Each structure stands twice: as C-alpha cells, then as structure tokens.
Amino acid sequence: MAWRGKWRWLAGGAALLALLVIGRLSFTSAPPGVHSATRLQMGTLVTISVWGVADGAAERAMEPAFEEIARIESLMSRFLASSPLARLNEAPRGRTHPVPGELAQLMARGVEFGRLSRGAFDIGLGPLSDLWGFSREPPPTAPPSREALQNWRSRRSALQGEQGIEITPEGVNLANDAVGVDPGGIAKGYAVDQAMEKLRQAGVENALINAGGDMRIAGSKGGKPWHIGLRDPRNPDGVVAVMDLVGPKALSTSGDYERFFLADGVRHHHILDPRSGESARSGLISVSIQAPDSLTADALSTALFVLGEQAGLALLRLFPGCEAFLIREDLSFVQTEGFIAVRSKAP
Amino acid sequence: MKILPLLAESTTPMDRLVMGISALGIVASAILTVSEPGRRVVVFRDNRPVLSLALDRDGKQEVAGRLGPVTIQVEQGRVRLLEYQSPRMIGTRTGWIQGAGRTAACVPCGIVLRVEGHPKKREGSLEFDAVSE
Amino acid sequence: MNALLELSPLRRDLLVAYLAAAAVTAHILEAALPGPGPWFKPGVANVFALVAFLRLGWRAAAAVTLLRVLAGSLALGTLFTPGFFLSLAGGCGAVALLGILRLLPLGLGPVGISLLAALAHMGGQTVAAWLIIIGHAGILTALPWFLAGSWITGVINGLLTALLLGQLDRHRELLTGP
Numbered sequence: 001m002a003w004r005g006k007w008r009w010l011a012g013g014a015a016l017l018a019l020l021v022i023g024r025l026s027f028t029s030a031p032p033g034v035h036s037a038t039r040l041q042m043g044t045l046v047t048i049s050v051w052g053v054a055d056g057a058a059e060r061a062m063e064p065a066f067e068e069i070a071r072i073e074s075l076m077s078r079f080l081a082s083s084p085l086a087r088l089n090e091a092p093r094g095r096t097h098p099v100p101g102e103l104a105q106l107m108a109r110g111v112e113f114g115r116l117s118r119g120a121f122d123i124g125l126g127p128l129s130d131l132w133g134f135s136r137e138p139p140p141t142a143p144p145s146r147e148a149l150q151n152w153r154s155r156r157s158a159l160q161g162e163q164g165i166e167i168t169p170e171g172v173n174l175a176n177d178a179v180g181v182d183p184g185g186i187a188k189g190y191a192v193d194q195a196m197e198k199l200r201q202a203g204v205e206n207a208l209i210n211a212g213g214d215m216r217i218a219g220s221k222g223g224k225p226w227h228i229g230l231r232d233p234r235n236p237d238g239v240v241a242v243m244d245l246v247g248p249k250a251l252s253t254s255g256d257y258e259r260f261f262l263a264d265g266v267r268h269h270h271i272l273d274p275r276s277g278e279s280a281r282s283g284l285i286s287v288s289i290q291a292p293d294s295l296t297a298d299a300l301s302t303a304l305f306v307l308g309e310q311a312g313l314a315l316l317r318l319f320p321g322c323e324a325f326l327i328r329e330d331l332s333f334v335q336t337e338g339f340i341a342v343r344s345k346a347p
Numbered sequence: 348m349k350i351l352p353l354l355a356e357s358t359t360p361m362d363r364l365v366m367g368i369s370a371l372g373i374v375a376s377a378i379l380t381v382s383e384p385g386r387r388v389v390v391f392r393d394n395r396p397v398l399s400l401a402l403d404r405d406g407k408q409e410v411a412g413r414l415g416p417v418t419i420q421v422e423q424g425r426v427r428l429l430e431y432q433s434p435r436m437i438g439t440r441t442g443w444i445q446g447a448g449r450t451a452a453c454v455p456c457g458i459v460l461r462v463e464g465h466p467k468k469r470e471g472s473l474e475f476d477a478v479s480e
Numbered sequence: 481m482n483a484l485l486e487l488s489p490l491r492r493d494l495l496v497a498y499l500a501a502a503a504v505t506a507h508i509l510e511a512a513l514p515g516p517g518p519w520f521k522p523g524v525a526n527v528f529a530l531v532a533f534l535r536l537g538w539r540a541a542a543a544v545t546l547l548r549v550l551a552g553s554l555a556l557g558t559l560f561t562p563g564f565f566l567s568l569a570g571g572c573g574a575v576a577l578l579g580i581l582r583l584l585p586l587g588l589g590p591v592g593i594s595l596l597a598a599l600a601h602m603g604g605q606t607v608a609a610w611l612i613i614i615g616h617a618g619i620l621t622a623l624p625w626f627l628a629g630s631w632i633t634g635v636i637n638g639l640l641t642a643l644l645l646g647q648l649d650r651h652r653e654l655l656t657g658p
Contacts, residue, residue: 034476038450039394040459045452049476137414137455210477221476231480239478253479288479354591354635357642362592366635369595373631377624 034221037062041069042077042188043135044212050199051206051221061202065195065209072191076103076183078126079135088172089126089180098171107167110186113299114163117315121303122274124165126180128152134259134270142263149277152178156277188214189252189298196294206247209294213258216294218247232347233257233286233327240333241288241325241344249340252297254305255286273306282308286327289316290339296322309334386447388426390419391459402426402445402462412456419460426460428453485535491655496532496540500547503528507552507567522633523598525552526574530594530641535648538575538582545571565612566605573604590645591638598634602626 035058036049046069048062076085084100091097099107110123129135131144131152143149155178164175174180188211196216199207206219208226217226225244232238233255245251256279260269273280287305291297300322304312309326316324316336323339331347358366390398390410398410402424409416418429425443428451444451444462452459487495506525513521525548533541549571553564577600581593588596606623648655 036448038452038459038461040391040452040454040457041394044454045450045459047450047477208476210479213480215477215479226476227474229475229478231478239475242475251479255480258480350639353639357589357639358591359587359589361587362589362595362638365588365592365595366631369599369631373624373627377628379624 039066042073042191042211046211049208050204053204061199061204064202065198068195068198069191072194076187078182085181093174093176096168096171096173104167104172106190110183111163111165113303116318117303117307119274120306121185121299122163123181123183123185124163124179125272125274126182127178128272128277129182139261141261143268153277185302186295186299189294192216192294213253214294214298215251217245217249220246230288234347240347242342243340244342245340248292250291250294250297252301253286253288254301271302271305280306282306283329284308284326285329288325289322291322387463389461389463393457412453412458414456417453417456417458427451484537485655487656492536495536495655496543499528499532500544503544503548504551507548508555511556523637526597527637527640527644530590531644533578534590534645538578541578542575545575565608569608570601570605573600590641591635594638594641595631595634598630599627602630
C-alpha cells in the first residue's frame with residue numbers, strides 16, 4: 001500500500017504545481033509598468049517610455065527608435081559639417097544643390113507652414129540664428145550688432161517677401177546668403193514621429209517620446225492616460241497645466257524661457273521673428289499645441305508664438321484636430337475649446 | 348500580561364537557541380543587504396557610459412565634458428551635476444536626483460547621469476510621465 | 481507538552497474542522513487589518529495550524545492550513561488573485577517546514593516551532609512573489625526586514641499557541657470523551 005501513499009503525494013504535488021502555473025500564467029500579463037531610457041540627441045534630452053512591454057523587449061524596441069532619431073540628426077543637423085543639410089547651407093547660392101529626398105520632403109513641409117503662416121514660420125533663418133548664436137556655447141549675453149542685423153534685413157528684403165527656398169525634384173535652390181536652412185522648428189517633431197513609427201513597427205502600442213518638449217503619445221498605460229505637465233514659464237519647478245492624454249496625440253511647447261538672455265533689461269530669446277530679425281514679441285510667452293502628429297505640433301507652436309494670439313488662433317483653424325494653450329505676457333492664459341487638460345491655471 | 352516570564356515559562360532551551368540563532372541570522376542578512384553595493388549612478392558622455400559611481404559613498408568626481416570638466420557630486424545616496432553654468436544645463440535645474448531611472452543632464456557638455464535600477468512604482472500620483480517645456 | 485492526542489477518527493475530524501474554522505475566521509479578520517498587503521499580517525491564523533500540528537499531527541496541520549487558505553480566499557473573493565497565491569505559497573512553506581520538524585527530534589516547543597514556521601511562511605511567500613508577481617530581485621533586499629517581522633509575529637504566535645494548548649489540555653476530557 002506504500003505506493004498508494006506515494007501516488008497521493010505526487011497527485012497533491014502536481015495539483016499545487018498546476019496552481020502555481022495558473023498563477024504564473026495569469027500574472028505574466030500583469031502590468032510590467034513603464035520602462036524609460038534617455039539619450040542626448042538633437043541637442044536635447046530624448047526620453048522614450050514604453051508601457052506594457054517586458055524589460056528585454058522594451059530595450060530591443062527602443063533601440064531602433066533611438067537609432068532613427070540619430071539617423072535624422074545626421075541627415076539634418078546644422079552643426080555636423082558632414083550632414084546633407086550643412087552641405088546645402090555651404091553650397092553656393094542661386095543654383096540647385098542636390099539633397100536627399102527625405103530632407104527635400106521635410107523642407108517642403110516647412111516651406112508650406114511658412115506659406116500658411118504668411119512668413120511667421122520660416123525654415124530659412126539659419127544665418128539669422130547664427131548671428132544671434134543661441135546654440136553657441138557659452139550662450140550669448142548680448143544681441144548681435146545693429147549693422148549685422150541691418151545687413152541681414154537688407155539681404156532678406158531682396159527676396160521681396162518670398163522664403164527664398166526653391167525645392168525641385170533635382171534639389172534645393174537657396175536664393176541668397178540671407179537664407180540658410182535651420183529646420184529647428186520641425187526637425188525634432190519629425191524625428192519624434194519617425195521614432196514612434198519605429199516603436200509601432202516593433203510592436204509597441206503604448207509609448208511616450210519626449211524630445212525636449214516635443215512629445216508624442218501612443219496608447220495609454222493599461223487604460224490609464226499618460227500624465228503630462230506643462231512647464232510654468234516663470235517658475236522652472238512649477239506646472240501651469242496638467243494633461244491626461246491618450247494616444248495618438250502630440251504635444252509641443254514653444255516658450256521664451258528655453259534659451260534666452262537679458263540685456264539692458266530686454267529679454268532676448270531663441271524664437272526669432274523672420275519679419276524683424278529679432279526675438280518674437282507677439283504678447284505671448286508660451287504656446288503649447290496638441291495635434292495629431294508631432295511635426296504639426298512643433299511647427300504650429302513656433303508659428304503661433306511668432307504670430308501672437310489673434311493671428312495665431314486664425315492659423316490654428318486651418319488645422320483640424322489641433323488645439324492651443326497660450327500664456328500671455330501678463331501671465332493670463334487662454335486655451336482653445338478642445339485643448340485637453342485636467343486642470344490649468346495662470347502661472 | 349508579563350511577556351518575559353511567560354516567554355521563559357513556555358519555551359524550551361531549544362526554542363531559545365532557535366530564537367537566538369534566527370535573530371542573529373536575520374540581523375546578519377540585514378547588514379549584508381544594506382551594505383551591499385546597492386544603487387549606482389552611471390555617467391554617460393555622448394550616450395556612452397564612461398563612469399559608474401556607487402551612491403552610498405559620498406564624494407565628488409570630475410568627468411570630461413565637451414566643454415571642459417563637469418563635476419558630479421554624490422551625497423547621502425543622491426547625486427547631482429555641479430559647476431557648469433548654462434541655461435541649458437538641465438543638471439542644475441533638476442538638482443539632486445535619487446530614485447532608480449531618474450536622470451540629470453548637462454546638454455551642452457554631452458553628459459547624462461542616470462540612476463541605475465528598475466524604476467519603482469511612481470511615488471504618488473504627483474509625478475508626471477513627462478513635462479512639456 | 482508535545483504529546484499527540486489519541487482520538488477517535490470522528491472527534492479528530494471534528495477538531496480539525498473546529499481549528500480550520502477558527503483559522504479561516506482569523507484569516508478573514510486579518511485581511512481587514514490595514515497594512516501594505518499580505519506581508520506584515522500577524523498571522524494569528526497559523527496558531528490553529530500549530531495547535532493541530534502539536535496535538536493531532538502533521539497531516540492535520542496541513543489540512544488546517546490548506547483549508548484556511550482555500551476557504552479564506554473563497555470567502556474574501558481573492559481566489560486565484562496574487563494574494564491567494566502568496567498565502568498558498570506561505571502556507572506550503574510552513575507546512576513543509578513542519579514536515580521536516582516532525583522527523584527531527586529537536587526538542588522544540590511551540591515558540592520555536594512557531595518561529596521557524598513563520599520564517600518558512602515568509603520564505604514561501606517571497607519565492608512566490610518573486611516568481612509570479614514582481615519578477616525581479618528587488619524584493620530580496622527587503623527580505624531581512626520581512627523576516628524580522630516574521631520573527632516577532634512567530635514568537636508571539638508561539639506564545640499564543642502555548643496558551644491555547646494549555647487551555648486545550650485543561651479541558652482534555654471534553655475532547656477525548658468519557
């Protein structure tokens with residue numbers, strides 16, 4: 001009879017094992033939480049967060065997304081002398097210079113935003129940006145000389161209100177040396193969109209990519225929305241709005257507080273107005289755009305910042321599905337009806 | 348109720364031995380896990396790890412940034428970037444960082460710090476997944 | 481003190497049932513205690529399993545423990561939830577340890593047995609938590625603190641077991657009958 005006892009124990013053990021297996025199976029689908037990785041790319045911190053993916057799979061999915069951003073940076077960086085965009089900027093003016101199709105397509109999008117914004121948005125401000133030097137290290141402490149700015153303005157006025165960027169199937173023709181491509185207003189947004197596409201191809205359905213304020217969101221955190229803060233423009237530790245967003249959604253903010261210096265009591269910041277050649281003064285100090293994609297959000301946040309409240313909101317109406325949150329100089333704020341925010345307050 | 352007399356009365360010598368040995372074992376394992384190397388911060392230069400510092404040893408360490416040396420300070424399990432002054436230096440703005448997965452950076456120097464480990468469940472619901480700025 | 485009772489099968493089963501019922505009650509009451517989760521519960525339910533072990537033998541203790549986990553989880557509606565598997569694994573750990581102690585004449589009293597069972601309980605829970613819920617090693621760094629908690633509750637429950645055994649032995653005639 002001894003074997004019967006043994007069998008009983010074996011059966012009991014098997015039952016327990018089966019229970020543990022059930023337990024194991026029912027909890028492998030349990031939320032593994034958010035995995036994040038941060039890299040320094042495109043002159044800013046790029047953070048990718050994915051939800052609902054196991055450790056190793058998250059790393060494997062993020063790598064191609066980071067690589068995509070690095071690829072785009074090497075294609076359209078102004079500061080890498082070897083990039084096709086830097087070579088375009090070095091090429092002689094007034095004749096067509098071949099550029100990779102992807103770059104030409106993105107520039108065409110930029111020129112289109114320029115047209116729709118009646119020149120408030122301009123991807124041809126490279127020489128002006130160099131003059132101001134907001135990307136320099138150490139950062140500038142004084143505006144460029146009056147003569148230098150005047151010189152830029154007169155060369156610029158020779159374009160008679162055109163953007164001076166001609167894109168043809170053969171390449172790109174820059175009109176004169178007042179024009180040089182600075183894709184800063186759209187490149188990060190484009191890179192974020194492309195990186196999100198890489199994540200999607202890797203099977204990631206829930207993710208957040210944040211490239212220095214250009215953000216794109218896919219899905220949620222297991223039904224819970226992504227919880228996003230909007231920086232208070234005058235208090236780096238505070239937020240003025242809290243958003244619970246579910247993808248697909250993009251969010252971009254342009255503010256006068258990102259890169260700036262004070263000279264003689266005047267705040268000079270990095271968002272330049274193509275019409276004046278100086279920091280945009282439209283009565284707004286911060287513009288946030290919610291849009292279906294990051295490229296649009298990126299471009300519109302810059303364009304609205306330059307245009308100001310009235311003209312900016314008129315431009316916004318041309319873009320269905322795009323909403324804005326504006327902070328005025330007097331620290332009052334306005335948000336469009338469809339702007340998604342759990343709560344918002346003045347700075 | 349007097350616990351100690353009760354304890355003395357209802358334990359055998361072997362019980363007391365087991366109590367003593369297991370208490371010693373628990374204390375020893377607690378000491379071992381506490382003094383275990385524990386959390387570290389990894390320093391990246393241009394996205395490549397160049398240095399790893401234990402967070403349980405206070406001190407300062409210089410690393411070469413793109414624009415010169417950057418000082419990394421570890422104190423009481425926290426870490427921060429020091430000395431390079433720039434409005435783009437997120438390091439100073441972030442201040443001390445501590446929790447696993449937290450990062451600080453000096454963008455122009457090409458330096459990023461990241462506290463190693465698996466990020467715990469977010470402490471409270473106040474923390475954002477991201478901040479748009 | 482550690483003498484097994486000689487009981488008729490019926491009385492024996494009845495006593496197991498009483499002890500299991502008491503354990504289930506304790507299990508449910510403890511679930512209502514505020515706390516961070518299945519850890520850091522005083523584990524008074526284990527007292528009844530220990531009484532079963534010391535007076536009715538190992539099988540009775542195993543029965544009381546498993547009945548307690550199953551019936552308690554059924555009553556709480558936590559069957560097949562993580563908490564249930566933690567309780568089950570903890571119970572199995574304790575029962576396995578009692579099985580080992582049964583074979584070793586160490587001269588342990590209720591307090592020592594309770595202490596070791598509490599530690600085994602925590603060990604089983606930790607392994608289960610590591611396997612099915614958390615899946616990374618972070619939990620191991622917290623283990624000494626959990627074990628310290630188990631040490632204290634184990635000793636207290638051992639004392640409670642001793643008191644309960646004293647009561648039981650004083651009314652032995654109620655159990656063994658005329």
